[in-house]
Amino acid sequence: MPSSTDTGPHAWLEAARDTRHLMAFRARTVRRRGAAFLGLAVVVVLTAVFAVVPSRVDLRSGVSAPFERALAALETNLGAAFAGFLLLAVGAAMGSGGGRELLSRSEAAVHPISPVTEHLGALLLAPVNLAWMVQAWTLLAVTALVTPPANLVGAQLVVLAWVLTATALGQAAGWAVEGVRRTARGVLVVRIGAGAVVVVLAALHLAGLLAPLARSLPTTWLADTSQTTRWPLALGVLLLLTVAGLVVGARPAAWALGLPPREELRVQSGVHEARHVPEPRWGSADRALLRRLDRGSVWRSVGMRRGLMVLGIGPGLVALVAGLEWGTVLLLPGLTASGAALLFGVNAWCLDGKGMVWRETLPVSSADVFDVRALVVAECMAAVSGVTVVLALLRNGLPPLVTGVAVASCWLVVLVQVLAIVMTWSVRSPYSVDLSSPRATPAPHAAMAGYAGRLSLVTTLTAMVFTGLAALPWAWAPAVVSLPFLAWSTRRLLRARRRWLAGDERARVVLTVAAV
Amino acid sequence: MSQSPAVVVRDLHVRFGDVEAVSGVDLTADSGRATALLGRNGAGKSTTMKVLAGVVPPTSGSVTVAGHDAATDALGVKRAVGYCPDVGGLVPRATPWEHLQLSARLRRMDDWEERGRDLLERFELGDVAHRVVGGFSHGMSRRLSVVLASLHEPDVLLLDEPFDGVDPLGVEATLEVVADARARGACVLLSTHLRDLALEACGEAVVLRGGNRVAAMQAGDLTGEAYRALLD
Numbered sequence: 127m128p129s130s131t132d133t134g135p136h137a138w139l140e141a142a143r144d145t146r147h148l149m150a151f152r153a154r155t156v157r158r159r160g161a162a163f164l165g166l167a168v169v170v171v172l173t174a175v176f177a178v179v180p181s182r183v184d185l186r187s188g189v190s191a192p193f194e195r196a197l198a199a200l201e202t203n204l205g206a207a208f209a210g211f212l213l214l215a216v217g218a219a220m221g222s223g224g225g226r227e228l229l230s231r232s233e234a235a236v237h238p239i240s241p242v243t244e245h246l247g248a249l250l251l252a253p254v255n256l257a258w259m260v261q262a263w264t265l266l267a268v269t270a271l272v273t274p275p276a277n278l279v280g281a282q283l284v285v286l287a288w289v290l291t292a293t294a295l296g297q298a299a300g301w302a303v304e305g306v307r308r309t310a311r312g313v314l315v316v317r318i319g320a321g322a323v324v325v326v327l328a329a330l331h332l333a334g335l336l337a338p339l340a341r342s343l344p345t346t347w348l349a350d351t352s353q354t355t356r357w358p359l360a361l362g363v364l365l366l367l368t369v370a371g372l373v374v375g376a377r378p379a380a381w382a383l384g385l386p387p388r389e390e391l392r393v394q395s396g397v398h399e400a401r402h403v404p405e406p407r408w409g410s411a412d413r414a415l416l417r418r419l420d421r422g423s424v425w426r427s428v429g430m431r432r433g434l435m436v437l438g439i440g441p442g443l444v445a446l447v448a449g450l451e452w453g454t455v456l457l458l459p460g461l462t463a464s465g466a467a468l469l470f471g472v473n474a475w476c477l478d479g480k481g482m483v484w485r486e487t488l489p490v491s492s493a494d495v496f497d498v499r500a501l502v503v504a505e506c507m508a509a510v511s512g513v514t515v516v517l518a519l520l521r522n523g524l525p526p527l528v529t530g531v532a533v534a535s536c537w538l539v540v541l542v543q544v545l546a547i548v549m550t551w552s553v554r555s556p557y558s559v560d561l562s563s564p565r566a567t568p569a570p571h572a573a574m575a576g577y578a579g580r581l582s583l584v585t586t587l588t589a590m591v592f593t594g595l596a597a598l599p600w601a602w603a604p605a606v607v608s609l610p611f612l613a614w615s616t617r618r619l620l621r622a623r624r625r626w627l628a629g630d631e632r633a634r635v636v637l638t639v640a641a642v
Numbered sequence: 643m644s645q646s647p648a649v650v651v652r653d654l655h656v657r658f659g660d661v662e663a664v665s666g667v668d669l670t671a672d673s674g675r676a677t678a679l680l681g682r683n684g685a686g687k688s689t690t691m692k693v694l695a696g697v698v699p700p701t702s703g704s705v706t707v708a709g710h711d712a713a714t715d716a717l718g719v720k721r722a723v724g725y726c727p728d729v730g731g732l733v734p735r736a737t738p739w740e741h742l743q744l745s746a747r748l749r750r751m752d753d754w755e756e757r758g759r760d761l762l763e764r765f766e767l768g769d770v771a772h773r774v775v776g777g778f779s780h781g782m783s784r785r786l787s788v789v790l791a792s793l794h795e796p797d798v799l800l801l802d803e804p805f806d807g808v809d810p811l812g813v814e815a816t817l818e819v820v821a822d823a824r825a826r827g828a829c830v831l832l833s834t835h836l837r838d839l840a841l842e843a844c845g846e847a848v849v850l851r852g853g854n855r856v857a858a859m860q861a862g863d864l865t866g867e868a869y870r871a872l873l874d
């Protein structure tokens with residue numbers, strides 16, 4: 127009988143077979159197959175668009191000098207962007223406790239699922255991540271923009287290979303970090319290590335060394351080679367590295383999964399002393415107590431707490447260190463708010479888990495329950511996107527009036543927009559999920575991919591509108607344009623609330639989330 | 643104490659899409675009495691309990707709980723009822739004390755802490771009162787659900803599978819809660835598969851099959867053979 131930590135050739139064959147079975151099982155449980163296929167088709171089409179269309183646009187003729195400079199900067203920094211993708215892959219795997227799971231912990235507990243299967247499953251699910259998709263599309267688009275059309279195919283093959291390589295290497299690193307985190311003082315070690323990395327990067331940036339260092343990484347050779355006829359060499363190297371990362375990653379996966387999840391166990395066994403009933407200055411004490419319970423459900427979850435911190439600090443640090451222009455910063459609140467919503471907001475009632483039936487027996491108005499839950503979702507989104515905006519403010523200083531109004535308006539619009547969308551989804555398509563593991567997601571993976579794609583598309587398009595408005599000389603324009611956006615989203619939010627207030631609809635949500 | 647029955651169900655139908663979970667249940671339960679709700683899996687016991695708790699609205703029929711119409715006054719029903727759901731029933735990242743605090747606050751109970759502590763001790767949950775319930779065993783969760791259902795001394799106590807996975811001491815404490823509720827004049831409805839415990843706790847029994855009521859009798863008359871015959 128093979129050992130559960132076996133990572134030999136036999137284990138790989140078995141794991142590949144098991145992964146196929148698990149994927150097929152998950153595929154059979156997709157509720158809306160038509161929508162899933164449509165979503166997949168949209169992703170493929172968008173990938174093709176980003177990979178090809180920018181190269182068809184003739185940017186070199188008749189453009190302004192600043193645009194020429196921007197294009198040259200993109201070309202020079204493509205290698206650094208490759209390295210950035212690797213950093214993202216490592217961060218995503220670290221944030222999700224090693225990687226996403228094909229079956230939830232409670233479902234998987236009774237099945238003989240090996241660590242190698244878990245490793246393969248996490249790799250397959252890595253693309254179901256808003257940041258992963260956006261970054262991959264960005265790499266494809268920038269490569270298409272700066273590569274001569276004759277070499278485009280080779281260059282894009284190298285980009286796709288790099289995406290695979292970085293994901294495999296990031297996954298291996300993620301498992302290793304998760305293993306360390308599960309040792310006796312691992313949580314502290316990982317926090318100190320992550321803090322040290324941030325401090326070193328910031329110090330390098332302040333010393334003016336970060337950009338030259340990033341450009342001197344082997345990824346620059348990769349980016350340069352991909353645009354020449356020697357691209358097969360780069361492709362070969364990357365494929366070798368991918369296989370190596372894939373095989374090597376199984377070791378830390380087996381190690382990490384063999385250790386008890388200390389951080390989660392500490393939360394479960396930790397003592398939370400009783401506090402008095404809150405006496406708020408405004409609003410009722412009932413709502414304040416409901417709010418406290420909901421906030422506790424968010425911040426006592428290892429996965430959500432970790433995700434919110436990464437989303438809050440990560441993009442903000444990029445804005446701080448890289449000195450992003452306000453035009454780029456405008457895109458970030460929507461994306462970070464979407465990321466926060468994807469932690470639990472897309473299935474907001476799942477915070478209560480099986481306790482939702484008990485919650486529903488409490489004599490409290492259903493409107494209060496909805497309002498409090500929407501407020502807690504909004505708080506999380508506002509907090510993480512707020513950190514990004516504040517750090518950008520620290521880096522860039524006060525923006526011109528019209529830009530400031532555009533940033534504030536855009537931030538408010540995307541918050542209300544995302545809130546309305548996710549509360550609608552929460553009522554329309556609830557799921558029963560167990561979020562006790564940081565590897566869990568609030569909805570099935572196919573649904574999460576759809577949610578991530580739709581949220582990123584909506585918020586990016588909205589931010590682009592406000593980027594355009596920021597270029598106009600009228601400071602009032604962004605504020606005025608935000609009004610129809612806000613009216614539409616408020617209407618949508620109220621519609622979701624009305625649906626929740628209907629007894630039979632609410633019962634459907636309650637019974638589905640509690641799985642009874 | 644009201645002379646009219648605390649729970650009156652007439653021709654209750656509950657439909658989830660194409661599935662009819664309850665099809666024409668009639669049920670009456672008096673104050674000061676405990677009634678066992680028996681039947682096989684899928685007989686409609688838990689769904690009927692959820693309607694009585696104000697969680698699921700009836701599709702048709704009339705349901706009155708402590709004088710409140712479940713179809714039009716779900717909030718009134720929730721104030722009058724204490725409900726222990728059949729599965730889970732606890733917010734995973736909240737502590738038992740936080741559950742009690744919320745329940746008491748929303749029911750406007752001022753001096754609940756002593757009773758809360760006493761119930762937790764009786765169910766041997768005193769030493770885990772401030773730990774999140776996500777780490778609880780199944781039996782501990784069931785015991786806490788009974789504590790939550792009985793904290794506010796409701797007019798109608800609904801216990802759905804309260805003995806499931808519970809150790810003998812927990813069973814004993816649950817039987818005490820049922821006896822206390824009866825003694826203070828509350829109506830108790832107890833759903834279970836365990837006939838012997840149902841007979842010990844309750845004076846009357848109602849048997850459901852396929853979403854219908856097939857028998858209502860004194861608990862003492864429900865012998866093993868009679869029960870088995872009603873299930874088939």
